[in-house]
Amino acid sequence: xxxxxxxxxxxxxxxxxxxxxxxxxxxxxxxxxxxxxxxxxxxxxxxxxxxxxxxxxxxxxxxxxxxxxxxxxxxxxxxxxxxxxxxxxxxxxxxxxxxxxxxxxxxxxxxxxxxxxxxxxxxxxxxxxxxxxxxxxxxxxxxxxxxxxxxxxxxxxxxxxxxxxxxxxxxxxxxxxxxxxxxxxxxxxxxxxxxxxxxxxxxxxxxxxxxxxxxxxxxxxxxxxxxxxxxxxxxxxxxxxxxxxxxxxxxxxxxxxxxxxxxxxxxxxxxxxxxxxxxxxxxxxxxxxxxxxxxxxxxxxxxxxxxxxxxxxxxxxxxxxxxxxxx
Amino acid sequence: xxxxxxxxxxxxxxxxxxxxxxxxxxxxxxxxxxxxxxxxxxxxxxxxxxxxxxxxxxxxxxxxxxxxxxxxxxxxxxxxxxxxxxxxxxxxxxxxxxxxxxxxxxxxxxxxxxxxxxxxxxxxxxxxxxxxxxxxxxxxxxxxxxxxxxxxxxxxxxxxxxxxxxxxxxxxxxxxxxxxxxxxxxxxxxxxxxxxxxxxxxxxxxxxxxxxxxxxxxxxxxxxxxxxxxxxxxxxxxxxxxxxxxxxxxxxxxxxxxxxxxxxxxxxxxxxxxxxxxxxxxxxxxxxxxxxxxxxxxxxxxxxxxxxxxxxxxxxxxxxxxxxxxx
DNA sequence: AACCTCGTTCGAAGCGCTTCGATTCAATTC
DNA sequence: GAATTGAATCGAAGCGCTTCGAACGAGGTT
Numbered sequence: 276x277x278x279x280x281x282x283x284x285x286x287x288x289x290x291x292x293x294x295x296x297x298x299x300x301x302x303x304x305x306x307x308x309x310x311x312x313x314x315x316x317x318x319x320x321x322x323x324x325x326x327x328x329x330x331x332x333x334x335x336x337x338x339x340x341x342x343x344x345x346x347x348x349x350x351x352x353x354x355x356x357x358x359x360x361x362x363x364x365x366x367x368x369x370x371x372x373x374x375x376x377x378x379x380x381x382x383x384x385x386x387x388x389x390x391x392x393x394x395x396x397x398x399x400x401x402x403x404x405x406x407x408x409x410x411x412x413x414x415x416x417x418x419x420x421x422x423x424x425x426x427x428x429x430x431x432x433x434x435x436x437x438x439x440x441x442x443x444x445x446x447x448x449x450x451x452x453x454x455x456x457x458x459x460x461x462x463x464x465x466x467x468x469x470x471x472x473x474x475x476x477x478x479x480x481x482x483x484x485x486x487x488x489x490x491x492x493x494x495x496x497x498x499x500x501x502x503x504x505x506x507x508x509x510x511x512x513x514x515x516x517x518x519x520x521x522x523x524x525x526x527x528x529x530x531x532x533x534x535x536x537x538x539x540x541x542x543x544x545x546x547x548x549x550x551x552x553x554x555x556x557x558x559x560x561x562x563x564x565x566x567x568x569x570x571x572x573x574x575x576x577x578x579x580x581x582x583x584x585x586x587x588x589x590x591x592x593x594x595x596x597x598x599x600x601x602x
Numbered sequence: 603x604x605x606x607x608x609x610x611x612x613x614x615x616x617x618x619x620x621x622x623x624x625x626x627x628x629x630x631x632x633x634x635x636x637x638x639x640x641x642x643x644x645x646x647x648x649x650x651x652x653x654x655x656x657x658x659x660x661x662x663x664x665x666x667x668x669x670x671x672x673x674x675x676x677x678x679x680x681x682x683x684x685x686x687x688x689x690x691x692x693x694x695x696x697x698x699x700x701x702x703x704x705x706x707x708x709x710x711x712x713x714x715x716x717x718x719x720x721x722x723x724x725x726x727x728x729x730x731x732x733x734x735x736x737x738x739x740x741x742x743x744x745x746x747x748x749x750x751x752x753x754x755x756x757x758x759x760x761x762x763x764x765x766x767x768x769x770x771x772x773x774x775x776x777x778x779x780x781x782x783x784x785x786x787x788x789x790x791x792x793x794x795x796x797x798x799x800x801x802x803x804x805x806x807x808x809x810x811x812x813x814x815x816x817x818x819x820x821x822x823x824x825x826x827x828x829x830x831x832x833x834x835x836x837x838x839x840x841x842x843x844x845x846x847x848x849x850x851x852x853x854x855x856x857x858x859x860x861x862x863x864x865x866x867x868x869x870x871x872x873x874x875x876x877x878x879x880x881x882x883x884x885x886x887x888x889x890x891x892x893x894x895x896x897x898x899x900x901x902x903x904x905x906x907x908x909x910x911x912x913x914x915x916x917x918x919x920x921x922x923x924x925x926x927x928x929x
Numbered sequence: 930a931a932c933c934t935c936g937t938t939c940g941a942a943g944c945g946c947t948t949c950g951a952t953t954c955a956a957t958t959c
Numbered sequence: 960g961a962a963t964t965g966a967a968t969c970g971a972a973g974c975g976c977t978t979c980g981a982a983c984g985a986g987g988t989t
Contacts (some may be wrong), residue, residue: 278946280947291947291971293970300948304968321715322715322946323656325654326946329976332974334651343683360670361701369717374688376688377691388648556976585988607975618939618979628938629936630936650974653974653977654975655945656976657977658944
C-alpha cells in the first residue's frame with residue numbers, strides 16, 4: 276500500500292505538505308504542488324479513508340435512508356437513489372445505503388460509529404420516530420417528504436399545492452369548466468398526511484380562483500369502490516369534462532370505469548394524473564410527475580451546503596412539471 | 603465521544619481487553635466479559651468505524667454495484683438491493699452504494715481508499731471491463747449474472763437453463779404437446795449473452811426429452827415485428843397450444859397479438875413467461891420469476907464466506923420457481 | 930519448595946492521516 | 960546592515976482502535 280509518507284519521500288517534502296496539497300487547507304507553492312501531484316500520480320497514491328476519517332473526523336460518506344418495504348413505488352425510489360449517488364459523487368462523497376426498517380436505531384448506529392457525515396432520509400412521515408433522533412444526533416440531515424414540524428431540519432419535497440393548481444390551470448386553458456378530483460383514500464386525509472391535503476388545497480383554491488365548478492372525492496383502493504366513486508362523480512358533476520386523479524393505485528381503474536360508463540378518455544373526459552411518470556406514460560395520460568431525479572440532486576446539494584456550514588432554507592418545494600400526453 | 607479507553611477505565615481493565623471482548627479474538631473470562639459489557643451499555647459506547655478500519659484493516663462495509671441506468675427493470679434491482687442490505691446487516695456489515703456508470707474506476711476507487719472489504723456486482727456482462735479489474739484488485743467479490751470466464755471469481759445467477767426446462771415440464775404436465783418459444787431479439791443471441799442462450803438450451807433440451815414439437819423464434823421489440831413473429835409461430839406450429847416467452851419487453855404485446863389472432867389466453871394458448879414477478883402478475887400469466895430477494899441473500903452469504911477465508915463454489919445457480927396463475 | 934503450564938490480562942507500538950505550533954528563508958523596511 | 964514581516968514548509972502529536980509479546984497468578988508437577 277502506498278501511504279502519504281511514500282509520496283512525501285518521493286516528492287522530497289514533509290507528509291503534512293502532501294496533506295495540504297490534497298486538502299488545500301493551507302497554501303502550497305505552485306512548484307511543490309506540481310511535484311507532489313506528479314508523485315501521487317506516479318505512485319498511484321489513494322488516501323486511506325479510515326485514516327482520514329480518524330484524523331479528520333470527516334468521512335465523505337452520506338447515509339441514504341430508503342423505504343425498501345413493499346407499497347412504495349420502487350422505480351421512483353430507485354431513480355431517486357440513482358440521482359443521489361450521482362450527485363454525491365460530483366461532491367466527492369460516497370453513499371451508504373440504509374434501509375428504513377432499521378428505523379431510528381439505524382441512524383444512531385451509523386452516526387455513532389462515525390460512518391457518515393450526514394443523512395438523506397426519504398419518505399418521512401408526520402410524527403416519524405426518526406425526526407427527534409435526527410435532531411438529537413445533531414448531524415446535518417435532509418428530509419424528503421416533509422414533516423409538519425420542520426424547525427431546525429431541512430426538507431425538500433414536490434410542491435403538491437402547486438401541482439394541484441397546475442392541473443386546474445392546464446385544464447382551464449384547454450377550455451374545461453367543470454373539473455372533478457379523485458384523491459387518496461379517505462383515511463389518508465383523516466390522518467393529516469401532508470401531501471394529500473396540500474394537493475387538494477391547491478386544486479380547490481385554483482378551481483375557486485378560476486371560477487370552475489369542481490367536486491373532490493376520496494377514492495378507496497377496491498375495484499367496486501372506484502366504480503362507485505366514479506359513478507357518483509359523473510352524477511354529481513353532470514357536466515364534468517375533466518378529472519384530476521391523485522391516487523396512483525387506482526389510476527388505471529378510474530380510466531377503466533370511465534370507459535365502462537361510456538365516456539371516452541380523453542375525448543369526453545380529460546384525465547390528468549399526479550403520479551410517477553412511467554405510470555402515466557403507460558396509461559398515456561397527461562400528468563404532473565414526481566421529479567425523483569431533481570429531488571435527489573437538490574437533496575444532496577442542500578446536505579452539502581449544511582456540511583459546509585451554511586444554513587439552507589428549512590423547506591424547499593420543487594415546482595411541478597406537467598407533461599401533456601393528449602396528443 | 604466515548605472511546606474504548608473510557609470503557610476500559612470504567613470497567614477497570616486495559617483497552618486491549620475491551621477490544622478482545624468486542625472482537626472475541628482472544629479468550630476473556632466470563633466475569634470481566636460481563637463487567638466490560640455492562641460498561642459498554644452504560645456509557646453507550648460505539649466503536650469508531652474509521653479507527654477500526656485503520657487499525658484492523660477491515661471496514662465491515664460491502665460495495666454494492668448497481669446498474670442504475672435506464673433499461674434495467676428497476677423494481678428487480680430495488681428488491682435485490684433491499685435483500686442485500688438486510689442480509690448484510692445480519693452479518694454486521696454496511697453497504698456502500700456504487701453505480702455501474704462509474705465503471706471500473708469506481709471499483710478502483712473504493713478498493714484503493716480502503717472503503718470496503720468486498721464487492722457485490724450486479725448485471726455483469728460477458729467481457730465486462732470490471733471483471734479483470736476485480737481480479738487485479740484481489741478483493742473478495744461476488745458477481746450476479748455470470749460472465750463466461752469465471753475462474754477465480756464467484757458468481758450467482760438464476761439457473762436459466764433449468765428455467766427453460768421447467769416451463770416445458772410444466773406445460774407437458776398440463777397436457778400440451780406442441781410448444782412455441784419466443785426469446786430475446788436476435789442480436790442478443792448473436793452476441794452470446796449467456797442467459798438468453800441458456801434458457802433456450804434448457805427449453806430445447808426439455809422439449810426433445812419430452813418429445814414435444816417446438817419452435818423457437820427471436821422477438822424484436824417493435825409492435826409490427828411482434829405481430830409478425832406471432833403470426834409466423836401460429837402458422838409454422840399450427841397445433842401450438844402453449845407458448846414460452848422469455849422477453850419481458852414484448853410480453854404484453856405477445857398476449858395482445860395472440861388475442862388479435864383470435865386465440866384466447868390461456869384457454870387456446872397457455873402462455874408461460876420468464877420475467878420479473880410483478881409483470882406476470884399484472885398480465886395474470888403463469889411465470890418463472892427471477893428471485894431477486896434470494897439472489898441478494900445468497901450473494902451476500904457467498905461474499906461473507908469469502909471474507910472469512912472460505913472458497914465457495916465458482917458458480918451458484920438458483921433453481922427456478924414456477925408460479926401458476928392459470929386459476 | 931522450586932518449577933512449569935496455561936488461561937487471562939496488560940502495555941506499548943503502530944495503522945495512515947490531519948493539524949497546529951515552530952521554523953525557515955527570502956523579501957521588505959528603517 | 961540589522962530588524963521585521965509573511966509565505967511556505969516542517970515536525971510531532973494525536974485521532975481511536977487492534978495486535979503482539981510480555982507479565983501475571985493460580986494450579987499442578989516433580
